[in-house]
Amino acid sequence: MPLLVMKFGGTSVADLARIENAAKKVQAEVERGYDVIVIVSAMSGKTNELVGWVEQTSKLYDAREYDAVVASGENVTAGLMALRLQEMGVPARSWQGWQVPINTTSAHGSARFVSIPRENIDRKFAEGMKVAVVAGFQGISPEGRITTLGRGGSDTTAVAFAAAFGAERCDIYTDVDGVYTTDPRITSKARRLDRIAFEEMLELASLGAKVLQTRSVELAMRYKVKLRVLSSFEETDETSGTLVCDEEDIVESKVVSGVAYSRDEAKMTLIRVADRPGVASAIFGPLAEAGVNVDMIVQNISEKAAGHSGATTDMTFSVPINQVARARKAMEEARASGIISYDELVEDTEVAKVSVVGIGMRSQVGVAARMFAALAAENVNIKVIATSEIKISVLIDRKYMELAVQALHDAFELEKG
Ligand code: ADP
Ligand code: ASP
Ligand code: MG
Helix, strand or coil: CCEEEEEECHHHHCCHHHHHHHHHHHHHHHHCCCEEEEEECCCCCHHHHHHHHHHHHCCCCCHHHHHHHHCHHHHHHHHHHHHHHHHCCCCEEEECHHHCCCEECCCCCCCCEEECCCHHHHHHHHCCCCEEEEECCEEECCCCCEEECCCCCHHHHHHHHHHHCCCCEEEEEECCCCCECCCCCCCCCCCECCEEEHHHHHHHHHCCCCCCCHHHHHHHHHHCCCEEEEECCCCCCCCCCEEEECHHHCCCCCCCCEEEEEEEEEEEEEEEEECCCCHHHHHHHHHHHCCCCCCCEEECCCEECCCCCCEEEEEEEEEEHHHHHHHHHHHHHHHHCCCCCCCEEEEEEEEEEEEEECHHHHHCCCHHHHHHHHHHHCCCCCCEEEEECCEEEEEEEHHHHHHHHHHHHHHCCCCCC
16 A cells, blocks of 8 residues: 655644544545555644643753653644544544654653654554554653654654655645745745755754754655645645755755744853863863753954963853753853863843755855845844855844844845745
8 A cells, every 4th residue: 555644733733623624634645545644743832831831840850751741742632633533434543652662762852763663553554544643753762761852853753654664755734835935924925935955954944944843854865755845724735835855856946045043042152261172172062961952153262361371262152042051050060070161151042043045055155245234234233153055044133033034035035936
């Protein structure tokens, strides 16, 4: 039997009516002759509520218990979806991660897949089951504890199942009808793309475009999964949505294909760090051990400062805003134990990151200049800059984030096809 993976995100299963709507889309594929693996998210808002409960209970929580709590949202939806399909006469059953089993690492809160054995689900398909409804976002560690994959992780569950089961396609149903040049919530000029290259989607996702989880794009690229993003709120067919594909399969390509943003960033600066060989490793080692995701890094030129015997430097880095407390603790502990020495730790929690992405940048000069000019024209001050082969990112005051995205969308004429 040909097999499809269909993933429904939070808004697509937000209530019983939405679950029924999604179930009808699944039924239609079964009637077309497919076996289907359905991956479900928690009902919209549910995961945030569960995370909130954990944080209110314990500030520096035990990550294993965090996972036990937040994985539960998907379990409810999986059971309800299986029930709804059964009511429609479609042979279906639900699977929690541990039942498959979805084996992951024990990195709680950001676990990675180790293996997805097919036997249990294949046996049920052989017995006549048409739909396996699998709870997204979760798995089980070698220690037998429940794990989660990081926010947005159901996308990755979907792609991993598509790879493991050799699915004909992996359809990601969401509340927008595809991948846009930027988040359509920020500007009505955003344009839907028929196709986007894996590399570009990977950058957009990792820079904040949450339409797909970064890891899901990585996996799709590695295992050559045919990945599509489409709307669960509309009638859809084989041609709907955006196909994420190889660069070679894209005819038109602009210098910049999209603008991404990440709202919840923070900038931390260690003032007057005693500068010596190994200082960067002494700072970022403890941060990594504390599980802090450092993104942009700037080290200033070393100077001789008053009151210091040797040279000192300022080290600035950005972290997700919810990791500031963790990062501060790691730095204070490293200072207390003499691993590093600095005068002050300054935090700026009012920043956001805005990035432009495009494979065309590889061969085109002047993209950075055009970006900075567009921001300057709007009087947006740039605090940190980072570039790579196909992206340029800037850290700016959060209050200018929307303005910056719109200005860049205009500057690179992204509304034009
Ligand atoms: P789901 O719950 O279905 O997983 P998400 O909220 O995680 O949905 O992702 C869909 C959202 O991603 C859209 O509603 C949109 O606001 C946002 N988004 C951000 N950037 C983009 C983009 N470039 N194209 C499409 N959607 C985007
Ligand atoms: N429910 C989880 C989240 O909100 C996983 C997902 O929806 O992809 O992050
Ligand atoms: Mg999502």
